[in-house]
Amino acid sequence: MAQHQVNYLKDGGLPVALTTIDKVVNWGRSNSIWALTYGLACCGIEMMASGASRYDFDRFGTIFRASPRQAELMIVAGTLTKKHAEFIRRLYDQMTEPKWVISMGSCANTGGMFNTYATVQGVDRVIPVDLYLPGCAPRPETLQYAVMMLQQKIRKEPASRAQKPKRLM
Amino acid sequence: MRAYTPKDNVQKKSYYTDRFWVAPQVAKSAVSDDAVFAADLDAIKAKFDVLDAYIQVDQMVVVIHANDNYAVLELLKNEREYTQLSEMSAIDWLATEGKFEIFYQMLSMAKRKRVRIKCKIDEKEAIQSVEKLFRCADWSEREMYDMFGVVVNNHPFMKRILMPDDWEGFPLRKTYPLQGDEFAAWYEVDKIFGKEAREIIGPENRDPARIDRYDTKRFARLGHEVPFGTDISQGEPDTPLVYQEQKGVFMVDKFDTQKSVVISDRHR
Numbered sequence: 001m002a003q004h005q006v007n008y009l010k011d012g013g014l015p016v017a018l019t020t021i022d023k024v025v026n027w028g029r030s031n032s033i034w035a036l037t038y039g040l041a042c043c044g045i046e047m048m049a050s051g052a053s054r055y056d057f058d059r060f061g062t063i064f065r066a067s068p069r070q071a072e073l074m075i076v077a078g079t080l081t082k083k084h085a086e087f088i089r090r091l092y093d094q095m096t097e098p099k100w101v102i103s104m105g106s107c108a109n110t111g112g113m114f115n116t117y118a119t120v121q122g123v124d125r126v127i128p129v130d131l132y133l134p135g136c137a138p139r140p141e142t143l144q145y146a147v148m149m150l151q152q153k154i155r156k157e158p159a160s161r162a163q164k165p166k167r168l169m
Numbered sequence: 170m171r172a173y174t175p176k177d178n179v180q181k182k183s184y185y186t187d188r189f190w191v192a193p194q195v196a197k198s199a200v201s202d203d204a205v206f207a208a209d210l211d212a213i214k215a216k217f218d219v220l221d222a223y224i225q226v227d228q229m230v231v232v233i234h235a236n237d238n239y240a241v242l243e244l245l246k247n248e249r250e251y252t253q254l255s256e257m258s259a260i261d262w263l264a265t266e267g268k269f270e271i272f273y274q275m276l277s278m279a280k281r282k283r284v285r286i287k288c289k290i291d292e293k294e295a296i297q298s299v300e301k302l303f304r305c306a307d308w309s310e311r312e313m314y315d316m317f318g319v320v321v322n323n324h325p326f327m328k329r330i331l332m333p334d335d336w337e338g339f340p341l342r343k344t345y346p347l348q349g350d351e352f353a354a355w356y357e358v359d360k361i362f363g364k365e366a367r368e369i370i371g372p373e374n375r376d377p378a379r380i381d382r383y384d385t386k387r388f389a390r391l392g393h394e395v396p397f398g399t400d401i402s403q404g405e406p407d408t409p410l411v412y413q414e415q416k417g418v419f420m421v422d423k424f425d426t427q428k429s430v431v432i433s434d435r436h437r
C-alpha cells in the first residue's frame with residue numbers, strides 16, 4: 001500500500017461500494033428499461049425519433065426490443081383499434097414481471113380524436129397504465145421526461161420479488 | 170341530405186350554419202356530345218338494357234341492371250379497352266330508396282377516358298363477383314361486404330377485411346352509429362375479460378369535453394401532480410419539474426454545468 005501510494009479509503013480508491021440490495025436492484029432496473037417496440041400510429045414516429053441518435057434513448061439504458069419476453073416497458077404509441085385490443089393484452093401478458101406501461105399520446109390515453117366505433121377509448125380499458133403522456137404527438141423530449149419519471153417511480157418501489165403484480169381487475 | 174345554400178359570402182357572415190359541406194349537383198350532359206363515349210354506349214346498348222346514361226365531369230355514367238354487371242364489365246374490358254377497374258364500392262341509399270348502389274369506376278389508358286357503371290340492388294340481394302375479370306376487385310368486394318353487408322356471389326374468399334371476423338354490424342351503413350352500437354362499445358372488454366367484467370371496467374367515456382376538476386384517478390394537472398385518488402377539492406400542492414430525486418441517484422451522476430466546457434473551436 002505504501003509502495004504504490006494508493007489510498008484505498010479515499011473515494012474511488014477501493015473498488016467496492018456499500019449499499020442495500022434494494023438500491024442495487026432498483027438502480028439496475030431503472031437504468032436498463034428495455035422497451036417493447038410498439039408504434040401503433042403516428043406517435044410511433046416520435047417514439048422512433050426518441051430512440052434514434054439525436055435524442056438517443058440508449059443513454060438512459062432504454063433499448064427497444066422486438067420481443068415482449070425481453071422487454072419490461074411497453075410504450076403504447078398510437079391509436080389502439082378494437083381489432084388490435086386482444087393482441088396488446090396478449091403481448092402485455094407475455095412480458096415478464098416487473099413490467100410497466102407508458103401510454104403515449106391522446107389516442108392511447110383516451111381514444112383521442114378517434115371518437116368512433118373502431119377505436120378503444122384509452123388503453124387503460126385493456127391493460128394497467130403507469131404513466132399517461134399527453135400530446136398529439138408528444139415530442140421526444142416529453143417521452144424522455146416520461147421515462148425519467150418512470151425511473152423515479154421504479155426507484156421508489158421495493159425491489160423484493162414479492163412485488164404485487166399489477167392487475168386491471 | 171340538407172338543402173344546398175349558396176356560400177359565396179360565408180366569409181362575411183359572423184357564423185356558419187351548414188354543418189357539412191353539401192356538394193352542389195354538377196351539370197349533366199348528353200352522351201352524344203362525346204364521340205368516344207357515344208360509341209362505347211352503343212356497344213353496351215346493343216347487348217344490354219341501359220336504364221340511364223349521361224356525361225358528368227367528363228366521365229360517362231351508365232346505369233344498368235344489377236344482374237348484367239359481370240357481362241357489361243367483360244364487354245368493356247375485352248372489346249372497349251377499359252382495362253382497369255380503378256375503384257368499386259357501394260353507396261347506402263336504404264333510407265330513401267331501400268337499395269344499395271354499386272358502382273364500378275373503369276379507366277381506359279388507351280382512350281384516356283373514364284366510365285362509371287352503376288347498378289342498384291336490394292338490401293338482401295347478392296351481386297355477382299367481378300374478381301375473375303379484375304383481380305383488384307377481390308379486396309374491394311370484401312371491403313364492400315365488410316362495410317355494407319353486400320354479399321358477393323362467386324367470390325373466392327368472402328370474409329371481412331378490415332373489421333375483426335367476429336364483428337357484428339356493418340359500419341358504413343347510414344344507420345350504424347358513429348360511436349358504435351352496444352356490441353362495438355363492449356367489444357374489447359367482452360373479448361378479453363368476458364361479459365362479467367363490464368361492471369368493473371365501466372362504460373367508455375364518449376364525451377371528449379368531459380372534465381372533472383377534482384378527478385385524480387384519470388389525469389393530474391401538470392405541475393400539481395398528486396398520488397392516485399387523492400382528494401384535491403381543498404387545493405393541491407405545487408410539484409416542480411424534477412428529473413431526479415433531490416438527493417441524487419445511486420451511481421448516477423448529475424450533470425454539472427460548472428464542470429462542462431463549451432467548445433468553440435470544433436477542429437481543436
Ligand code: SF4
Binds near residue numbers: 135
Ligand atoms: S395521439 Fe395524435 S400523433 Fe399520437 S397516434 Fe393519436 S393522432 Fe397520432
